[in-house]
Amino acid sequence: MPIDPQAYRPAAALQELGPDFWDPVAAADFPETRLHYRNDRAAAQVGLDALTDEEWVRHFGRFDPLPGTLPGPLALRYHGHQFRSYNPEIGDGRGFTFAQMRDDRDRLMDLGTKGSGQTPWSRFGDGRLTLKGGVREILATEMLEALGVPTSRTLSSIETGEALQRGDEPSPTRGAVMVRLSHGHIRIGTFQRLAYLRDEANMRRLTDYVLRELYAEEPGDEPALRLLDLVLDRTARLAASYMAAGFVHGVLNSDNINVTGESFDYGPWRFAPTWDAGFTAAYFDHAGLYAFGRQPEAINWDVMQLAGSLRLIAGSEPLVTLLDTFGPRFQGYIAAAMLWRLGLTSRGEEADRALIQSLERTLRTTGVEVHHFFHDAFAQALPSSYGEEWADFRALAAAHAPRRERDADWQGEPCGMLIDEVEAIWSPIAESDDWSRLHAKVAEVRAMGDALA
Incomplete structure (x- = not known):
């Protein structure tokens, strides 16, 4: 080798x-x-x-x-x-x-x-x-x-x-x-197992491992509190990034939440065609527990289970106080994620919030395809074909400076990943072992990612 x-x-x-x-x-x-x-x-x-x-x-x-x-x-x-x-x-x-x-x-x-x-x-x-x-x-x-x-x-x-x-x-x-x-x-469920077993020694060992090996921090006087603080921040960012991407994971169980806040294990995932809070990815999610708009709530609930597990080695009150910070962290991260995808810079918390609220409201009421919109709107380039219902968003976006100029990488068709295209990529593989469409799509997606970055 x-x-x-x-x-x-x-x-x-x-x-x-x-x-x-x-x-x-x-x-x-x-x-x-x-x-x-x-x-x-x-x-x-x-x-x-x-x-x-x-x-x-x-x-x-x-x-x-x-x-x-x-x-x-x-x-x-x-x-x-x-x-x-x-x-x-x-x-x-x-x-x-x-x-x-x-x-x-x-x-x-x-x-x-x-x-x-x-x-x-x-x-x-x-x-x-x-x-x-x-x-x-x-x-x-x-x-x-x-x-x-x-x-x-x-x-x-x-x-x-x-x-x-x-x-x-x-x-x-x-x-x-x-x-x-x-x-x-290491998942939230890894900690839940130790709480279930009342295994205090291994709970401390796992907490120290995650802090030292995955967060590059030496455990201090309150390692459980520090761990929860870090996981809250990373998972709030994860939830925000799902929303800005228009992505539905499908199965946000606590054993599917990595304590580094990194998404993984993709089963019945989907990208939402439109900004529909009730859109689900899993055919078996009959109650819509993990629907598009409920993902921040679902991830927050999972982090609550981590806090409950950490009570084995920490006091309840400071853990609960920390849990109250998930919402404000999520709000900050959703604004940053949306601005990044729009290719705009921040104008401060109040102006950013107004822009994001206008964007979500108009996406919801117009039914525009999510990936088409973000392609068209990048760096203030929303075309005139978007009607009067977009006037409020246009005015708010115009007050935000582009983080860079729109360039040739953004010409051509928007790059999405809706379920019909996923099936169309799979079909030639199943029928004739033709992988060319998959490799072409990966190249297209990476080009979009390079342009966004």
């Missing part, structure tokens, strides 16, 4: 937590490994982009250990609220963490899997991932990264030669194993 010692910096911090936090597992022995997608842009950030395709498949399809990091895969243990019902019987059921390393920003990163086989937490599942599910995760992570959402990156997708049976899509369907690059896989 070609290693650049400055770019590839392996770590094994998870082992410091000890065996109460994970179960050693083995990857499935797949019938074949056909590489379809490798994210060299993300790989370069951790010194893995120089791997040959053969080496790539060996490490990310057969899971030969990478040098200097974890000696083998670890299935993490956690609990969680799933659609507000507590479940103590979950954990990594079709994935594991198999390597850690520092990225080019000196953050501790995990390499984790989806579809890598059964673990002690698989229950009645087969531990597998459909190829279509892997394709959808590529599209979600690429689009979210381009739109400024803190997200895991899909590093690799390899077809496994298995025919999978699924009840909610045509079967048999092709199997795959996916690798994600993520800033940690």
Whole structure:
């Protein structure tokens, strides 16, 4: 394996937590490994982009250990609220963490899997991932990264030669194993498990680990309070970035909320066509618990479960006082995220709030497609075809200076990721193994992201 010692910096911090936090597992022995997608842009950030395709498949399809990091895969243990019902019987059921390393920003990163086989937490599942599910995760992570959402990156997708049976899509369907690059896989549900077990010693150990390894802070006198403060800030930013992106995660259970505030694990996601607060992504979310407009509330509720868990090692009153800050933090972050996507600079809290309120109100009442609007409105370029109902927004936006000039990168069609296009990208893969449309879309999305940045 070609290693650049400055770019590839392996770590094994998870082992410091000890065996109460994970179960050693083995990857499935797949019938074949056909590489379809490798994210060299993300790989370069951790010194893995120089791997040959053969080496790539060996490490990310057969899971030969990478040098200097974890000696083998670890299935993490956690609990969680799933659609507000507590479940103590979950954990990594079709994935594991198999390597850690520092990225080019000196953050501790995990390499984790989806579809890598059964673990002690698989229950009645087969531990597998459909190829279509892997394709959808590529599209979600690429689009979210381009739109400024803190997200895991899909590093690799390899077809496994298995025919999978699924009840909610045509079967048999092709199997795959996916690798994600993520800033940690410690979830709110990881803390909930320790609270459920009344395991004070490991709660303190986990709190210190997250502060030291994921936030680069030495634990002080009140580590639980400091951790909640940091998680509140990161998750408020995450909720705001979802809204500005027009994104619906679909399953914001507490075991799906990373304590670094990084979004991950994309199942029934959607981008909202219009600014519709009731728009849902999951066909099984009958009550709209995780609908577009309820996502900030859902994430806030999950962070409340973290605070409740931390009562094992901290006083209730200061934790509750901190929880009250989620709303104001979210308001600040939603203004910043919206202004960033509009290509405008801030004029202060009051002016920014007025602009965002006008924008949301007019998007809601006009039914304009979200991604079309943001493309058209970037850097004060809203065309005359937008009628009088946009007059208030135009006036407020005109008072905000563009953060940079609109350039040639913004010519052409808006770049969206609605469900019809996702299906159209999948169709030629399913019918004739034609991946050209996927790769073209990834290139288009990255060009938009470069222009926004």
